Amino acid sequence: MTTATREPPSSTPPSWSHCGHGATPADPVGCRGVHVGDHTACLAHLEEADRAAYLATLSPGTDIDHRGTPFTGPLLDALLSVLHDPATGHPRLGTAWFGSAIFEGSAGFGSAIFEGNAGFEEAIFEDDARFGSATFEGNARFEEAIFEDDARFGSATFESGAILASATFRGQADFQSATFKSYVWFSEATFESGAVFRSATFKRDIWFEATIFGSSAWFESTTFEGVAWFRGAIFGSSAWFESTIFEGSAGFGSAIFKSDAGFESATFKSDAEFESATFEKVLSVGPFVCAGRVTLSGAVFGGPVTLSCAARRVECRRTRWLATAEVRLRYATVDFADAVFEYPLTIAAEPDPFVLSDRQQMAEGIFNGASNATVRMASLRGVDAAHLVLADIDLSRCLFTGTVHLDQLRLEGTCCFDSIPPGTYWRRWRPVRYTHRCILAEEHHWRARQPSTVRGWNVAVFGNGHAGPAQLAPVYRALRKAFEDNKNEPGAADFYYGEMEMRRHKRTGTTRAERGLLHGYWLLSGYGLRASRALGWLAAAMLVTVVLLMGFGLPTDDPKQEAIGTVPSGGGRVTFEVDREDPRNPSGNRFTGERFEKALNVTLNSVVFRSADQGLTTSGTYIEMASRLTEPVLLALAILAVRNRVKR
Structure with a gap:
């Protein structure tokens, strides 16, 4: 039994006719127990004969009202014994009002059946509260109740609503294998010791908003068939959700995980929301499966962490990573816009199903229809990529504008982009x-x-x-x-x-001139990267050169040298002047095989800056000069393009 200092009683009397026993100047209200029948005292302060007479009027299934009554262990046993149902072997109560009651001894409601509403609002359980295997057919109200010792609700069944908002559990709260068939409220409740919900079943929506888990919280193998809200909850120690099934949305927005957050093999059949959540010392989250969207926008990871999940979409907008981190994903489209990290962070696609701690592969039944496990990046806008590593990520739909230090981004494995x-x-x-x-x-x-x-x-x-x-x-x-x-x-x-x-x-x-220069560079060789384009222009230039040479550049016949001599009278020295006649423009049929061979020889030598020892007309000389200027450039561009594709 936990010894606790009880708060001074309120000076405000209750709303019902109360006993008033033991009133003092310090406590003018006295006992707050409701009157029993026509008596002016509560069950605890009735005369022995009157109490026996009252208990004799009760039978299994009777409605009872004992609000504010202080119960010792023997007094509660006496009450429950007259409500004992021989058919079931357990107490059976109708509508039961125990609001503000004080249970000084062990409260043994184990296996009891509450056929109507059960009201324990603001009740105080000074010793352990035993509701194991109890059945609540009506609403079960425990808001603002205080459990000074262990609260045992293992295997209990709540057929209707269960309201435990603002309740305080100072001992261990055991709801293992409990079944909640309607709505459940634990909002603003406080679990100072362990909270055990292993294998529990919640068939409708449940609220744990702003709940404080001072010690470990066990939700392993729990099934949430409705919406599960943990927004603003504080997990002071480990939070275990291994093999838990969330069939509706799961909301952990603004929750604080101060220690481990165990979601290994958890299954989210809808969305999983961790927006603005804080993971202070979490070493790993997952691996888990999410059929919808995992929202981590605005979340804060305070230490080194590994996040592993198979999901449709993962949103990490404005997420803060304060230490090294590794994000391993399958199937997901990732939005990383405006994420903040100052240490190395790796986002990698996992090619095979995740391996759990028991060395078994994680089941991915909800993705059976997916063709592959490709991970796609949606956005890196606003990210400082200096410490970012992407491995095997599809970047075909990724938005990069606004990314800082993009030149320091590391791409590992097969990171593919979109194509033309x-x-x-x-x-x-x-x-x-x-x-x-x-x-x-x-x-x-x-x-x-x-x-x-x-x-x-x-x-x-x-x-x-x-x-x-x-x-x-x-x-x-x-x-x-x-x-x-x-x-x-x-x-x-x-x-x-x-x-x-x-x-x-x-x-x-x-400038327009610069754009014109770039346009020409693109047109001739694709910026020095398209060898076929440069070779095509080279072939065209050579063809034009050959045609022009055949038409205008080659003379009709090769000029012959002439020697002119003068013999002075009287003999003596003879002087000869050697000259070549000017090439003559062709006439007649200019496009013959012989002329083509000569023109091709001149053109090929021009490509490699060589002269072809071929007599040319004046027009042919200028044609050759233009060829020797343009065609080597085109050849160089083609070589450059090939080099850029095979360079190691």
């Missing part, structure tokens, strides 16, 4: 075909908004607002650097292409 719409499209009268590359979701949305857009661009990208080229260019630049730092040069090439595309389309901060 495949196929050929028609824009007015001309075909449009985009070359494959990795692309951000925001560019998808921006291109979909353009008046001259083609089909295939994604317009439903999680409401990314109005990010345009000016905002996307630095994002592409930062991601390119992140890939380069990870020695992924081919991946960096795609983001360089995206950066240049945004610069080419940007209207602010870019």
Whole structure:
């Protein structure tokens, strides 16, 4: 029995006709027990003969009213014995009012049947309260009741509402295997010692709002068939929810977990809300399964933690991680916008079902219809990515604008981005075909908004607002650097292409001349990344050069040298002047096989900056000069593009 100091009695009399026994100047109200029948005393202060006469009038199922009455152990036993039902072997009560009653000894209501309402409002149980296996067919009211010692409700059945709001349990509260068939209120209750709800069943909604669990709270294998609200609850020690089933929504918003939060193998068949919850020293949360949304927005994790779950969606908006953390997920779409962390944080996709502490794989029956366990990132806006590691995450729908230190983001495993719409499209009268590359979701949305857009661009990208080229260019630049730092040069090439595309389309901060230069760079070689485009232009330039040389650059015949000599009269020295006649423009059929071979020889030598020892007309000389300027550049661009794709 727990010895507690009872608060001084109130000077306000109760609302019923009360006994008044023992009134003193310090306590002018005296005994607050309700009158028994026509008597002016409560059951505890009745004369012995009157009490016996009253008890003789009672039978199993009788309504009783003993509000405010002080019960000793023998007095309560005497009352329950006359209510004993021989058919069941247990006490059977009708409507029972024990509000503000004081149970000085053990309150033995074990296996009792309350056929009507049971009122224990503001009752005080100074010794243990035994309601094990009791059945409450009407409402059970225990609001503001005080249990100084253990409260035993194991295997009890509550057919109607159970109201324990603001109750105080100073000893252990045992509700193991209890069944609550209607609504339950534990709001603002206080459990100073352990609270045991193992294997309990709650068939309707239950409220634990602002409840204080001063010691461990055991909810293992409990079933919540309705909504379970733990908002504002304080778990002063360990909170165990292993293998618990939440069939309705579970609300832990603003709850405080000061020690372990055990949710291993828990199943949330609807949403799990932990918004603004505080996890002070929790080492791990999960693994658990959630068929709906796990909300951790505004939550605070005070120490190193591992969060593991299989869920449809995980929201960590404005979540604060004050130490290293690892988030391991399956199936989920993750919203990490505005999350705050100053230490390394890893978000990874788990390829196989989670392994529990008993080395068995966690059951994922609610995801049987899912094709794969891909984890998708929805947003990293407002995040400082300096300490962020993403592993095997699908980033095809992720919003990056507004992310800080994106160049320090680490991507491990297979992190995939969105891609260009495949196929050929028609824009007015001309075909449009985009070359494959990795692309951000925001560019998808921006291109979909353009008046001259083609089909295939994604317009439903999680409401990314109005990010345009000016905002996307630095994002592409930062991601390119992140890939380069990870020695992924081919991946960096795609983001360089995206950066240049945004610069080419940007209207602010870019002059018309610069945009023209970028447009030419894109047109000729895809910013030095499209070898096929550069080779195509090279082939076209060579073809034009060959045609021009055949038409205008090669003379009709190779010029012949002439030697002119003068013999002075009288003999002596002979002087010869050697000259070559000017090449003559061709006439007649200029496009012959012989002329094609000569023109091709000149063109091929021009590509590699060599002269082809071929006599040319004046026009041919200028054609060769232009060829030797443009074609090596195109060849260099093609080589650069290949290099960017195979660079290690």
